[in-house]
Amino acid sequence: MEFLPVDQLNVDQRVIEVIKSRGITKLNPVQSEAVKKGLLEGRRLLVTTPTGSGKTLIAELGMISRILDEGGKAVYVTPLRALTSEKFATLKDWERLNLKVGMSSGDYDTDDEWLRDYDIVVTTYEKLDSLWRHRPSWLKEVTYYVLDELHYLNDSERGPVVESVAVRAKKRNLLALSATVSNYKEIASWLNAEPIATNWRPVPLKEGVILEDKKGCTVIFQDNTVLTLRGSDAITSYTLHVVKNGGQVLVFRNSRKTAETTAKKLAVAMEEVDLNDKELLEVSKKFKEVEDGGEGERELLSELALRGVAFHHAGLSKGLRDVIEASFRERKLKVIVATPTLAAGVNLPARAVIVGDIYRFNRRLIGYQEELSVMEYKQMSGRAGRPGFDEYGESLIVVRDRKNVERVMKKYILSDPEPIESKLGNESSFYKFVLGLLASEGTLSEEELMDFVNQTLLDKEIARNYFQSGIEWLNENGFVEGEERLRLTTFGRRVSDLYVNPFTAKVVRDYLSGSEVGCSLAYLHLLAYTPDGPSLGVSKSEEDRLLDEVYCPLFVDEPEDYDEFYNFLSAAKVALIMNDWIDEVDEDVILQRYQIGSGDLRNLVETMDWLSYSGYHIAKVIGREDHYDNLLTLNKRVKDGIKEELIPLVQIPGVGRKRARLLYSNGIKRPEDVIMNVEKVKGLLGQKLGEKVAKEAARIIAGVR
Structure with missing residues (x-):
């Protein structure tokens, strides 16, 4: 294995200085191989190596060397917004070379022409795909693309757009990165790229299974070494074993409910572990101070944090997830129990990974269960091992039946992940x-x-x-x-x-073309019922209640087909949630009433904001001004969660649904009223915020904004 000294790189000396400022003096074997294969000369490469093997630095060297040598721009593409933010923060280092780094995600109906002033742009696959459709002039200057997490080609939802981007990006210089591509030669050939594939990891990985029974738990590693632990619960026994020996643990469970239940159970077990109570008290307080989290979520996480434990899933708000992730990176929290989405979303290494379930729920299957793919397991196990802290990482799969030990070991640990295949086939x-x-x-x-x-x-x-x-x-x-x-x-x-699916556009156009105007709930249900609409689980106990609460005539009639009926109910649930939202029902009441998380509510608002925006533009292009007016008003209400009378006030930056209602209830109903009653506004909002709101209101009236 070759470790190439950074000083030997044939690059601008300033590049070497940036790398050294991070404490890096030698490139690892993967990075050294990339340089050897022509990375700095712009050679097209596919790098498929384990998590934590330094692929981001490879991307940085590729982009910076091309920009400095040839000019032009580079685009770094990721599948998730969380990753986009993470990469953007890392790439900001290169502004020391007078290069400008920009980031863009979401807001698909724009060309982001402002990015013409930036040398490196970090974005998502969906955003880049939408930018190509708008054809901004600066895209012609892009000469280098980094396609990160390329294995998302295999994802049923995001795979089609990743492939769409790859088809167009491969006309330029590109670097594709992934931790899990078993058919890498085929994919490299498709990309016209040179493959670099190795199993080298900075921290070796020990994989195995943990079998639980009434007598205790038995760990069987791939190399046939065996460890016996006391306790009949595998997750609890191994978590305590790792934490007592100075490590951190990521536990993956197959549902939010199971993740939360497991976290509570582990918090009780952690009573026997000596922890830094002062640090954990600080973390606990941070949870209570998060503004965008539900009250119940904040209280539960605050309580669990006192024992060094947290749970993590997409139902949590961004603010809560940020506290969890930061506290775990700082090694204050010892255990996170998460759903599998965490495995791909953020860089959170731990000493040990415990995969608690190899099955997950799928209502479309008989029996409602399907096994995890090998690729999903590899993504989870790849988080095991903290560079600089651990001599090796450990990844264990919980097996609850001795007869399954050999099969699970063979399928997940001794096998390669599934080959990447096109997901455009629908x-x-x-x-x-x-x-x-x-x-x-x-x-x-x-x-x-x-x-x-x-x-x-x-x-x-x-x-x-x-x-x-x-x-x-x-x-x-x-x-x-x-x-x-x-x-x-x-x-x-x-x-x-x-950037809506053509089938979504057809559904909206067809219903709007043949229907009279409807109530807000009817529009919300129609938009949620489209292929782009968000999907929510509906329990048996909810079905009748949802139908009873849909109190106005809908554009869509109840279907007879079960799957379509389920989609109809899911859309009804989304519509009712959003209807409560725009009627200014308290967020905690909404979360409790529909048994969703604060993160779910944020995601619903974001998606329905986009769909209602798309809806009124579709109404306009088909000449239905009556629907257009209603959908335009609805969009403004969805965006901020307000009744119609608050629309003028929420135009003011810093004024959301709660502050707008406070002002309105006290006779401040428009930006003009703010200017005419500045002292009153200060008394309601506080001196500092009141002054800021007054200035912003003045800018609106003057036509600056």
Whole structure:
């Protein structure tokens, strides 16, 4: 294994200084191999190595060397916003070289022309895909793409857009990164890239299973070494074993409820561990101070933190997740019990990873359970081992039946992850892909369009079949026009810019075209019922109540098919939640009433904000001004969670739903009223905030904002 001294790199001396400022004097074997294979000369590479092997620095060297040598811009693409923020923070180091680093995610109906002033742009796959559709001038200057977490090609939801981006990015210099690509030679060939594949890790990984029974727990590692622990609960026994020996633990459970229950159980068990009570009291207080979390969540996490434990899942607000992650990185919290989404979302290494379940719930399957993929397990186990703290990491799968030990060991530990395959093989994803190509490339002949399609990972015969049916469907439904050369219609262009699925656009257009105006609840239900709508679980006990509470006529009738009926109910639940939200029902009441988390509510607001925005633009392009007016008002209410009378006030930066209601209840109803009653506003909001709000109101009235 070669460790290349940083001083030997053939790069600008300032680059070496930045790397050394991080305490790095030698490149590790993976990084050294990338340099050897032509990273600094712009060679196209696919690097597939374990988590923690330094792939981000490889990306930095690739981007910076190209920008300094050739000019142009570089784009770093990630699948998740959390990762985008994480990479942006790391890349800010390069501003010491007078390079500007920018970040953009979300807000799909914009070209972000302001990014023309930046040398490095960090973004998500979805945002980059939408930017190509808007064709900002600065994108022509991009000469280098980094495609991070490329294994998301295999993700059923995000895979199609990752593949769409890869098809267009591979026309430029690129660097693709992943921890888990078993068919890396095939993927490298598809990308026209040189593969670098190695199992080298900075911290070696010991994998095994832990078998629980009434007599105790037995750990069986891959190398056949055995460890016996007291206690009949595997997760508790091994967690205590690791923490007592100075380590931290990530426990993965298959549901939010199980994660929370496990965290409570571990907190009780941690009573026998000597912890730093002063540090944990500080963490506990931070949970109580988080503004965007639900009261119940804050109280529970605050209590668990006193014993060094927390739970983590997508239902929590960003503020709560930030406290959990920061406290774990600082080694104050000792244990996090999480759902598998954490494995890919953030960089949180631990001494040990415990995979508590190999099954997860899937209501579409008979029996409602399916096994985790090998790739998902590899993502979780990859978090084991903290560089600089641990000599090795440990990853254990809990097995509750001795007969399954050999099978689990063979499937998850001794096998490679599943090969990456195209996820464009369905009508919804493929038609959106074709629409995006026409938006980004302009007018194309069928042959030119098919050339792009042939660059996907799809089987050529399958691709041809989807192509023919796709062109026919898009034409028949008014998205494209033309015979010899295809182009987007006005409707197709607007739908593409909005970044909604064409099937979503068709549903909204068809219902709005044939219906009179409806109440807010009806619009919310329609938008939630589209393919882009958010999905929520609906329990048996909720079904009748949801139907009873949908008090106004809906655009969509109850379907007879069970799956569609379930989707109908899910959309009804989303609509009722959002209707409470825009009626200014207290957030904690909403969370309790519908048994959702604060993070769920934030995600629903964000998605329904986008869909209501798209809805009123679709209404406008089809000439239904009556629906347009209603949807425009609805969008403004969804964005801030307000009744209609507060819309003028929430235009003022710093004034949200609660402050707007306080001002309105005291006779301050418009920005003009703020200016006329500055002292009253200060008395209501406080001196400092009141002054700021008054200044912002003045700017609005003056037309500055």
